[in-house]
Amino acid sequence: MDLLGFIIILVKVLVVFAATMLTVLVMIYLERRVSAFMQGRLGPNRVGPQGLLQPIADGIKFMMKEDIVPAGADKPIFILAPAILLIPALMTFAVIPFGSDITLFGRQIPLQVADVNVGILYVLALTSIGVYGIVLAGWSSNSKYSLLGGLRSSAQLISYELAMGLAVVSIILLSGSLKLNDIVADQQGYLFSWNVFKQPLAFIIFLVAVYAETNRLPFDLSEAEQELVGGYHTEYSSIKFAMFFMAEYANMITAAALTVTLFFGGWDFPLVDESSLGILGTVLSVCSFILKMGFFLFLFIWVRWTFPRFRYDQLMKLGWKVMLPLALFNIFITAGYLTVRALV
Amino acid sequence: MGVVHGQEMVLNIGPQHPSTHGVLRLQVKTDGEIISEIKPFIGYLHRCFEKHCENVTYEQVIPFTDRCDYLASMANNFGYVVAMEELMEIKVPERVEYIRVIMAELQRIASHLLALGTFGLDVGAFTPFLYMFRDRERILDMFEMTCGARLLYNYMWVGGLSHDLPIGFVESAFRFLDYFEPKIEEYNNILTYNKIFIERTADVGVMPADVAISYGVSGPNLRGSGVKWDIRKDEPYSIYDRFDFDVPVGIGEKGNLGDCWDRFNVRLTEMGESIKILRQALTQIPKNGDVHQTIPKKIRPPKGSIYKRTETPRGDLGFYIISDGSPIPNRLKMRSPAFTALSVLDEIGRGWMLSDVIAILGSLDIVLGEIDR
Amino acid sequence: MAIITKSYEPTFWDKLYFPALFKGLMVTLRYFFKRKVTIQYPEEKYIPPDGYRGLHRLNKYSDGRIRCVACEMCSAACPVDCIHIIPGPSPWDEGKERYPVRFDIDLLRCIFCGFCEMACPEEAIELTEIYDFSDLTRENLLIDRDGLLEVYELTKNKNYYSQTKKSEKSET
Numbered sequence: 084m085d086l087l088g089f090i091i092i093l094v095k096v097l098v099v100f101a102a103t104m105l106t107v108l109v110m111i112y113l114e115r116r117v118s119a120f121m122q123g124r125l126g127p128n129r130v131g132p133q134g135l136l137q138p139i140a141d142g143i144k145f146m147m148k149e150d151i152v153p154a155g156a157d158k159p160i161f162i163l164a165p166a167i168l169l170i171p172a173l174m175t176f177a178v179i180p181f182g183s184d185i186t187l188f189g190r191q192i193p194l195q196v197a198d199v200n201v202g203i204l205y206v207l208a209l210t211s212i213g214v215y216g217i218v219l220a221g222w223s224s225n226s227k228y229s230l231l232g233g234l235r236s237s238a239q240l241i242s243y244e245l246a247m248g249l250a251v252v253s254i255i256l257l258s259g260s261l262k263l264n265d266i267v268a269d270q271q272g273y274l275f276s277w278n279v280f281k282q283p284l285a286f287i288i289f290l291v292a293v294y295a296e297t298n299r300l301p302f303d304l305s306e307a308e309q310e311l312v313g314g315y316h317t318e319y320s321s322i323k324f325a326m327f328f329m330a331e332y333a334n335m336i337t338a339a340a341l342t343v344t345l346f347f348g349g350w351d352f353p354l355v356d357e358s359s360l361g362i363l364g365t366v367l368s369v370c371s372f373i374l375k376m377g378f379f380l381f382l383f384i385w386v387r388w389t390f391p392r393f394r395y396d397q398l399m400k401l402g403w404k405v406m407l408p409l410a411l412f413n414i415f416i417t418a419g420y421l422t423v424r425a426l427v
Numbered sequence: 428m429g430v431v432h433g434q435e436m437v438l439n440i441g442p443q444h445p446s447t448h449g450v451l452r453l454q455v456k457t458d459g460e461i462i463s464e465i466k467p468f469i470g471y472l473h474r475c476f477e478k479h480c481e482n483v484t485y486e487q488v489i490p491f492t493d494r495c496d497y498l499a500s501m502a503n504n505f506g507y508v509v510a511m512e513e514l515m516e517i518k519v520p521e522r523v524e525y526i527r528v529i530m531a532e533l534q535r536i537a538s539h540l541l542a543l544g545t546f547g548l549d550v551g552a553f554t555p556f557l558y559m560f561r562d563r564e565r566i567l568d569m570f571e572m573t574c575g576a577r578l579l580y581n582y583m584w585v586g587g588l589s590h591d592l593p594i595g596f597v598e599s600a601f602r603f604l605d606y607f608e609p610k611i612e613e614y615n616n617i618l619t620y621n622k623i624f625i626e627r628t629a630d631v632g633v634m635p636a637d638v639a640i641s642y643g644v645s646g647p648n649l650r651g652s653g654v655k656w657d658i659r660k661d662e663p664y665s666i667y668d669r670f671d672f673d674v675p676v677g678i679g680e681k682g683n684l685g686d687c688w689d690r691f692n693v694r695l696t697e698m699g700e701s702i703k704i705l706r707q708a709l710t711q712i713p714k715n716g717d718v719h720q721t722i723p724k725k726i727r728p729p730k731g732s733i734y735k736r737t738e739t740p741r742g743d744l745g746f747y748i749i750s751d752g753s754p755i756p757n758r759l760k761m762r763s764p765a766f767t768a769l770s771v772l773d774e775i776g777r778g779w780m781l782s783d784v785i786a787i788l789g790s791l792d793i794v795l796g797e798i799d800r
Numbered sequence: 801m802a803i804i805t806k807s808y809e810p811t812f813w814d815k816l817y818f819p820a821l822f823k824g825l826m827v828t829l830r831y832f833f834k835r836k837v838t839i840q841y842p843e844e845k846y847i848p849p850d851g852y853r854g855l856h857r858l859n860k861y862s863d864g865r866i867r868c869v870a871c872e873m874c875s876a877a878c879p880v881d882c883i884h885i886i887p888g889p890s891p892w893d894e895g896k897e898r899y900p901v902r903f904d905i906d907l908l909r910c911i912f913c914g915f916c917e918m919a920c921p922e923e924a925i926e927l928t929e930i931y932d933f934s935d936l937t938r939e940n941l942l943i944d945r946d947g948l949l950e951v952y953e954l955t956k957n958k959n960y961y962s963q964t965k966k967s968e969k970s971e972t
């Protein structure tokens with residue numbers, strides 16, 4: 084690899100990382116502000132104009148707090164757990180294409196950090212690793228509430244990963260590739276070429292699974308404030324707690340980006356051929372990606388502040404008895420359709 | 428195949444826990460998430476109410492009754508003054524009776540709003556809680572307008588009231604009712620008929636009618652089990668016999684009779700009935716009358732005792748007062764509905780999951796101030 | 801009497817989950833655009849209605865004499881014994897001959913029931929609309945006669961909150 088190529092990749096890594104972290108901050112602000120608006124309140128509006136600096140004030144507060152490690156905690160794992168959760172959450176974004184190719188310095192640069200040819204597998208693998216962070220945090224805290232939180236999280240993992248994976252399989256069947264770029268390319272063109280119109284059932288299953296995956300209400304069983312006080316992060320304080328917090332939002336961002344990529348044509352702006360518009364097309368595609376992602380992030384907040392929480396056996400029931408058969412049925416239909424199409 | 432026995436774990440819920448409704452401590456034995464035993468420990472909010480009452484005069488007891496069930500102070504005042512008036516054989520003016528009923532019913536709505544909101548919070552829905560608090564606030568504003576306090580009113584006195592209604596109260600009460608009635612539909616949309624909420628509460632914590640009766644459970648909890656028992660109807664006190672209202676009971680609409688959802692729905696429907704009573708009372712209320720007219724100069728009830736119960740938002744509130752003819756009660760016992768509601772928790776909460784126990788506790792609508800007294 | 805009946809079977813429509821959930825989502829979305837109820841507290845103060853039971857004050861006659869005659873009716877009426885009065889001969893020629901040498905109220909004990917103002921025959925003690933008098937030490941919450949008279953000066957025009965609001969506005 085030549086120097087320029089290396090620099091380009093470095094810049095892309097930095098830009099994506101910075102953008103993710105910035106979005107995390109924005110999301111922390113929006114979560115509080117939007118929830119407040121939905122509840123007829125105003126929310127944080129003191130720090131900075133319209134309270135925009137609130138996440139920074141929060142961050143400073145977290146850093147200043149005393150870092151407590153409870154007696155009897157398994158210290159190395161206790162310290163490691165937030166990192167295990169946060170790092171995969173930030174890494175997942177690497178394979179998501181967030182814009183059409185751009186031509187700079189005489190070379191075509193894909194707007195994607197790494198074009199892995201098993202992109203979807205990479206995403207699924209990393210999101211599963213993240214759950215270990217929760218399980219380990221719950222176990223190592225040496226607290227009963229945390230332990231229950233960790234247990235619930237592992238139960239949640241096995242009941243949802245499967246349905247989510249199978250929902251993705253039907254997309255893979257359609258596009259014939261594990262590469263996220265190919266999946267996006269497959270959805271180019273007119274509006275109804277988006278997978279959400281081809282695979283509405285898979286979309287619903289995936290969306291529900293993604294809420295469980297990111298530990299958000301109505302599936303935030305592992306932290307369930309009213310039952311488990313704080314669940315797996317009961318005993319965490321200071322910057323370690325902030326890391327859990329950031330991981331939750333980073334996960335949300337990734338999940339929203341993935342939903343957009345798999346079902347809403349990624350960066351595709353309907354009825355426009357971005358590659359023919361040059362630099363303008365790239366800007367348009369990035370904007371379209373951000374807009375779609377923004378909608379799903381808003382949906383995350385919206386849902387969280389409207390619904391009650393499931394019980395954990397209900398969640399497992401939903402996962403195993405409803406979503407898994409539905410996902411299998413969907414695959415069956417998709418595969419059948421593809422076979423028939425190939426024959427005709 | 429043998430049965431696998433897990434190791435039992437003792438879990439302390441409270442006294443500092445987000446959903447123990449005050450300072451209750453529950454010691455639960457769990458096998459994983461399944462609860463096998465619940466032991467409530469009370470007394471963290473014990474303020475010697477009954478002993479205290481033996482050392483202050485009869486009128487000075489009233490501010491203390493406020494503090495027992497601090498979410499339904501008006502109803503507590505009401506219970507005490509009704510008992511005292513029967514003991515002293517005082518007949519209060521019409522206007523006073525009407526104002527008392529209006530206040531008690533407004534208080535019932537306010538208290539139920541809080542109960543429903545916190546129940547929603549216990550199962551994880553945060554937003555309805557704030558909507559209900561917002562509406563409750565309007566009732567508190569009206570109380571504040573009337574007696575100068577938002578929570579602990581000291582409003583009903585033996586033989587009368589501390590203040591007459593302020594100018595414009597009736598209009599603002601009507602305005603509130605017009606505003607509030609459509610809100611019930613909104614609560615239904617966001618919480619009551621939300622599928623997740625139904626899943627969480629229907630069939631959970633079923634309290635059969637016989638269990639409820641044998642534990643002495645009363646109020647909306649008893650009615651949730653399908654027993655039509657309301658002191659306002661069955662043993663009318665004050666002027667409740669003049670109003671036309673129903674006593675809503677649970678019918679097992681979404682699951683077994685007497686589950687958490689039934690208790691929730693009974694409270695929600697009761698608010699509608701309270702609105703009915705309020706509309707009647709606000710139109711019938713006599714325009715004139717002195718609320719201080721029958722307040723005795725010195726409260727010195729004759730020797731004897733009285734037990735009088737009234738229907739607070741939580742159930743039968745009984746006051747047993749023994750008088751020895753002096754201006755200080757010889758003994759005062761309060762039978763609090765929340766105490767009996769808490770005692771049934773172990774019976775109906777056993778075998779459910781941790782999340783359910785929190786939901787059951789929320790559906791019983793306990794107030795620790797009243798339990799510990 | 802144990803009647804456990806299962807009277808409810810979810811219909812297909814109920815089982816779909818989404819219609820009911822969608823209704824809830826619409827409620828929250830509607831509120832997103834509605835007017836908010838927050839009062840921006842330190843800048844914008846809630847003005848309590850007349851008759852609010854807040855911090856106490858001792859009233860004065862227009863010529864500066866204290867209305868209180870130290871009859872101790874209020875401390876007798878107080879259910880929590882938070883009023884302590886030491887009577888003494890009044891320094892003024894006209895009017896009543898007794899006045900309070902000391903008049904202490906323990907605000908931490910006080911339950912703001914309003915019995916003292918009802919009991920007072922001279923309309924001397926009164927509860928004002930001041931509600932934000934929290935403090936950091938217990939000592940600061942023992943209010944004496946001069947403190948109570950100061951509260952009278954602050955609140956005699958019945959515009960304690962509207963007044964402070966105005967002055968703050970002029971500052972900014």
